[in-house]
Every structure is written in structure tokens, then in C-alpha cells.
Amino acid sequence: MKKLLPLACAAFVSNACISNALAVTVHTELVLLADVSGSVNQIEYDLQKTGYVNAFQSSEVVSAIASVGSIAVTYVEWSGKNQQAQLVNWSMISNAQEASNFASAINNTSRSFYNMTAPGSAITYATNLFGTETGGSSNGFESNFQIIDISGDGLKNNGQNVGSATSNALSQGVDKINGLPIGNATIANYYGDQIVAGEGAFYMSAYQFADIEDSLVKKLAGEITGTTPEGANTPTPAAAPPADVAAVPVPAAAWLFGSAMTGLALVGRRRNTHKSES
Structure with missing residues (x-):
């Protein structure tokens, strides 16, 4: 009877357990959330996408990846509350060639949306992409750190409460939500007050879309190595809940x-x- 017990237990092993056993271990899993809402015109969209493409071909980002061994990354565009598209699936990057391949995959994408601005809904969507670490189905990877990297040039005007989304993301297992606010101080402060969350989280401002590439290179290198890049802002916790968070x-x-x-x-x-x- 004892000999049969392991066989009986094995028969009930779930697909999730099998997936976990086959998952590839990397240092960090990174979800890139690129804003494509209506405030982003076609020229700005092209500058943003090119910024991501060039950042993954930069020596700084490639060196950062090499220093930790490997990462897994996916590229997502977002706009309104039900408008998120995973355009480049989870990809392992451990060297310059794999980084270049990922950059090419981003370059080959086409714009998904042109609508409202729902960063809270985008964060919730990203949280579920990490797989087993955040309570979902396996995405093929397991890591020490799960980071959401969200860019945007506007304030929330649609979708889920941002404070609830960030709080839920952290409680489900996301380590950091870092921001790339694009525009003036109002946008930067909004990201610092309501979006950036987690121990050691930061935001790297780009004052115009032409500055995105430089900001992205520094930001990605810092996220991968676990350091705060020069010029980044680390918000201090607010004494009271932000305006978008219910008391x-x-x-x-x-x-x-x-x-x-x-x-x-x-x-x-x-x-x-x-x-x-x-």
C-alpha cells in the first residue's frame, strides 16, 4: 500500500506544479508598460518605441544584464481600462544578441490603442503577467525580483483606482513599480505620489519624448542591477493616503x-x- 501511495499522489500532480518544475530561473522579471493613450501622438509614439528599442541595444543595459546573469522581460502597450496588449511575449535575455532580438521584436510591433488613460488597470494587468509569483499560471520563468516599469504622459482619467492597483500588486508579490513620467512636474509628481511603490522604487523623468531613450537606459540599468540611477527620484511615503486612494x-x-x-x-x-x- 505504501508503495502505491507515491504513484497515487503523482497522478494528482497539477499542471501548475509541472510548469513550475520546468520554469527557467532568472534574476529579474520585468514588465514594460508603454503608454499609448490619446495624448501620445504618432511622433511621440515613434520616439517612445524607438527609445525602448535603442535602450535594449545599449552597452549600459547589456552590461547590467550580464552582471546579474539573465532577466525575463515582456513589452505591453496600455491605454483605457480594458486596453492592454502584450505585444512581445516573455523573453529571456542573457547576452547582447538576445537583447538585440528583443529590441527587434519591439520595433516590429504596431500601435494597439489611442484612447483614455488608465494606469491603475495597466498595473493590475501587469501584475497578473508574472505568473506563479503573483498567484497566476506559470509564465515560464521564476525570479528573485518582479518589477513593473510604467511610462506615461498623463494623469488617470479612466479605469481602476491607482492606489488600489499598486497596493494589490505589492500584496500579490510584485517587488517594485517604477515610473517613467513624460512631461512637466505635474506628471512627475503624480507618478511619485500615486504610482511608484515598493521598497527602493523610483521614477526617472523624461521632460519630453525626445529624452525617453536616455532616461530609459539609466532606468533599465538601475532596475536590473537593483540600484537607484543618477537623476532618479525616490518618493517618500505620504503621511496621508493620496487623493486617488480611498481613506x-x-x-x-x-x-x-x-x-x-x-x-x-x-x-x-x-x-x-x-x-x-x-
Whole structure:
């Protein structure tokens, strides 16, 4: 009977377990979220895509990958709440040729959307792409670090609450959400306050689309090596929830305690009043 038990157990091994056993181990899994909402015109779209292409062919990024051994990366375009497209599937990169192949794959993509701006929905979509580390089906890779890298040139006007999306991403296993805000200080501050999350997370500003390539090279190299690049901003945690995050209701027990203390104070005040009257 004991001899048959392992065979019986083996018969119930799930596909997920088999997938985990076959998963390739890399240092970092990285989801690239590229904003293609309506505020990104065709010239800006081309500059952004070219920035990603050239960044993965740069010596800085290739050297960063070599220093950690290997990474797995996927390229996603996003716009409105139900508009996310994984245009380049998960790809392992461990050398210059594989990095160049990934860059070519990005270069061969076509624009997916041209609509609203829903960064929260994009972050949720990205969270589910990591596979077993965030509670989903295997994506073929396992890693020490799972990082979301999101670019954008506008504020949320559609889709999921950003604060909820970032909080859920971290609770599900994402290590960092780093940002590439494109534009003025308002956009940069929005990314710093509401999107960037996780220990050691940062954002690297590009003041115009022509600056994306330089910012991306520094940003990707820092993400891969686990360092904060020169010129990056590391936001400090806010004392109060950001505007897009619903305030946490006071627990019932705390409310009852507060009510009880208020009642005791009133009783004491009445006793003192009676003493003074007598």
C-alpha cells in the first residue's frame, strides 16, 4: 500500500506544479508598460518605441544584464481600462544578441490603442503577467525580483483606482513599480505620489519624448542591477493616503473605544459641575 501511495499522489500532480518544475530561473522579471493613450501622438509614439528599442541595444543595459546573469522581460502597450496588449511575449535575455532580438521584436510591433488613460488597470494587468509569483499560471520563468516599469504622459482619467492597483500588486508579490513620467512636474509628481511603490522604487523623468531613450537606459540599468540611477527620484511615503486612494474606515472597535472615552469625559465633567454648584 505504501508503495502505491507515491504513484497515487503523482497522478494528482497539477499542471501548475509541472510548469513550475520546468520554469527557467532568472534574476529579474520585468514588465514594460508603454503608454499609448490619446495624448501620445504618432511622433511621440515613434520616439517612445524607438527609445525602448535603442535602450535594449545599449552597452549600459547589456552590461547590467550580464552582471546579474539573465532577466525575463515582456513589452505591453496600455491605454483605457480594458486596453492592454502584450505585444512581445516573455523573453529571456542573457547576452547582447538576445537583447538585440528583443529590441527587434519591439520595433516590429504596431500601435494597439489611442484612447483614455488608465494606469491603475495597466498595473493590475501587469501584475497578473508574472505568473506563479503573483498567484497566476506559470509564465515560464521564476525570479528573485518582479518589477513593473510604467511610462506615461498623463494623469488617470479612466479605469481602476491607482492606489488600489499598486497596493494589490505589492500584496500579490510584485517587488517594485517604477515610473517613467513624460512631461512637466505635474506628471512627475503624480507618478511619485500615486504610482511608484515598493521598497527602493523610483521614477526617472523624461521632460519630453525626445529624452525617453536616455532616461530609459539609466532606468533599465538601475532596475536590473537593483540600484537607484543618477537623476532618479525616490518618493517618500505620504503621511496621508493620496487623493486617488480611498481613506481606510476606522475599525468598529476603535470607534467604540473612542465613544467610550468621550462618554467618560462627559460624566467627569458633570460630576465637577455638581461639586462646584454645591
